[in-house]
Amino acid sequence: MTKQTKKQPRKESTDQEEIVTFHYDKVDDFSTWFTEINKRAELSDQRYGVKGLVVFRAWTTVTLKIMYRLLEEDLERHGHLPVIFPALVPESNLIKEAQHVEGFAPEVFWCTRSGADNIFEEPLALRPTSESAIYPLYALWIRSWRDLPFKRYQSVAIWRYDTKMTRPFLRGREFYWIEAHNVFATAKDAEDQVLEDLAITKNFVEGHLAIPIIVLIRPQWDKFPGAVYTVAGESILPNGRFIQNSTSHMLGDNFARAYNVKFVDENEEEQYAQQTCFGPGISRMYGGLIIMHGDDDGLIFPFSLAPIQVVIIPIPKKGAKKAVEERCKELEAKLRKAGFRVYFDNTEKRPGDKYYHWEMRGVPLRLEIGNREVQDNTATIFRRDLRTRETSSVDNLTKTVKKTGNVITKELWRRAKTHFDNSFQNADTFEEICEIINQNKAARINFCTLEMKGLECAEKIKEATGADIRGVKLGEDEKPWGSCPMCGEPATVVAYVGKSY
Numbered sequence: 001m002t003k004q005t006k007k008q009p010r011k012e013s014t015d016q017e018e019i020v021t022f023h024y025d026k027v028d029d030f031s032t033w034f035t036e037i038n039k040r041a042e043l044s045d046q047r048y049g050v051k052g053l054v055v056f057r058a059w060t061t062v063t064l065k066i067m068y069r070l071l072e073e074d075l076e077r078h079g080h081l082p083v084i085f086p087a088l089v090p091e092s093n094l095i096k097e098a099q100h101v102e103g104f105a106p107e108v109f110w111c112t113r114s115g116a117d118n119i120f121e122e123p124l125a126l127r128p129t130s131e132s133a134i135y136p137l138y139a140l141w142i143r144s145w146r147d148l149p150f151k152r153y154q155s156v157a158i159w160r161y162d163t164k165m166t167r168p169f170l171r172g173r174e175f176y177w178i179e180a181h182n183v184f185a186t187a188k189d190a191e192d193q194v195l196e197d198l199a200i201t202k203n204f205v206e207g208h209l210a211i212p213i214i215v216l217i218r219p220q221w222d223k224f225p226g227a228v229y230t231v232a233g234e235s236i237l238p239n240g241r242f243i244q245n246s247t248s249h250m251l252g253d254n255f256a257r258a259y260n261v262k263f264v265d266e267n268e269e270e271q272y273a274q275q276t277c278f279g280p281g282i283s284r285m286y287g288g289l290i291i292m293h294g295d296d297d298g299l300i301f302p303f304s305l306a307p308i309q310v311v312i313i314p315i316p317k318k319g320a321k322k323a324v325e326e327r328c329k330e331l332e333a334k335l336r337k338a339g340f341r342v343y344f345d346n347t348e349k350r351p352g353d354k355y356y357h358w359e360m361r362g363v364p365l366r367l368e369i370g371n372r373e374v375q376d377n378t379a380t381i382f383r384r385d386l387r388t389r390e391t392s393s394v395d396n397l398t399k400t401v402k403k404t405g406n407v408i409t410k411e412l413w414r415r416a417k418t419h420f421d422n423s424f425q426n427a428d429t430f431e432e433i434c435e436i437i438n439q440n441k442a443a444r445i446n447f448c449t450l451e452m453k454g455l456e457c458a459e460k461i462k463e464a465t466g467a468d469i470r471g472v473k474l475g476e477d478e479k480p481w482g483s484c485p486m487c488g489e490p491a492t493v494v495a496y497v498g499k500s501y
């Protein structure tokens with residue numbers, strides 16, 4: 001069979017108009033692509049009426065829920081149990097850890113009254129993150145070394161009054177994540193948890209989202225407020241920007257001291273606990289997913305995350321409508337029984353319109369069923385990633401769908417990995433840093449230090465390029481090959497520099 005022809009004429013979108021085609025240049029005009037795909041694939045709606053708060057529509061929410069479930073299952077396999085804490089945090093709890101409150105205070109939404117004039121005695125914060133909600137209860141629940149390790153997570157929304165420009169999924173004032181909060185007897189156990197968090201992130205982002213990650217220890221000036229250190233699992237989008245999939249924070253006993261989380265050890269002595277927290281950002285990872293794999297014709301979902309994995313389109317000749325429909329229904333039932341998310345599009349639209357509709361939405365596989373397929377007992381299968389067709393016998397269909405689905409995810413991984421491998425370039429001088437960032441890449445540089453005194457050099461880079469020091473690779477002792485290009489001091493680390501969302 002032939003390849004689909006590309007480059008269809010595009011129509012401007014309006015809310016009422018039926019979608020005809022989608023074709024935007026994702027690389028050269030990313031902003032338009034992103035705006036249009038949001039609107040036309042019905043991913044999110046920004047007309048809610050509060051800046052930074054967006055509505056996630058069904059096509060997005062189905063995938064978000066799949067992502068949640070996959071990650072939750074992995075956390076539970078690693079010994080975490082689910083909990084649900086209230087969204088409102090009393091002010092007196094929020095302000096207990098000094099660095100924490102200083103870091104978050106400017107972004108907190110406050111709830112101060114009910115009705116017209118019942119002013120609360122104590123203002124309540126909408127959680128910007130849940131340490132201050134959870135740890136006062138941990139102080140009551142945890143008594144002895146026998147209670148440890150204590151690993152809990154919740155799947156919730158959080159609110160931060162972000163003052164930067166907002167974008168659906170990538171930056172907003174409300175976002176959806178999982179937060180895991182863990183308590184240990186020793187610092188070693190806590191540090192091992194940070195590593196486990198990153199292994200979970202890597203497994204999820206690389207395995208299911210088909211996107212490579214780089215694990216970076218953040219500079220001291222960019223760590224989680226109140227933490228000892230912060231590690232992030234990041235990806236690089238096609239426009240060269242870093243996106244933070246998850247962070248894991250070693251809290252030491254900083255929060256335990258503030259919230260009085262103590263335990264009695266094996267020698268009957270009372271000790272402050274060691275803590276960690278972990279936050280995979282589900283809605284942001286979703287943003288990374290659609291941006292990374294989409295092409296000029298719309299979205300492409302990895303097979304395991306597609307809201308619909310297989311769409312069935314009938315293409316009957318005159319007089320054969322019934323037979324083709326019957327066959328489509330049989331195939332739908334067969335695939336559904338095998339566990340696939342499948343949809344038989346038996347609407348009145350023309351087949352070509354249905355093709356565009358589901359291609360733009362990123363459905364990985366399409367079955368085209370006409371008279372010949374019915375007669376020959378076959379199905380024509382269209383692959384969204386390569387836009388090619390193949391034929392499968394009906395008997396082998398379940399196997400072929402499974403296999404082709406996996407091959408599509410592998411192809412998406414291959415493309416993302418190629419991009420990732422080409423995203424980093426070494427820079428020796430300030431001019432080279434600027435050049436690399438301008439080319440939408442990330443720079444790898446010699447850097448004086450990630451301790452606070454390196455901040456001045458970082459700020460100079462930020463001012464000139466808009467890029468941040470994202471950090472140093474975790475677990476890989478990369479040796480600097482020169483001095484810091486900003487201050488001339490001997491470099492202690494190899495740092496990664498880039499723009500981010």
Ligand SMILES: [Zn+2]
Binds near residue numbers: 448449488
């Ligand atoms: Zn320096």
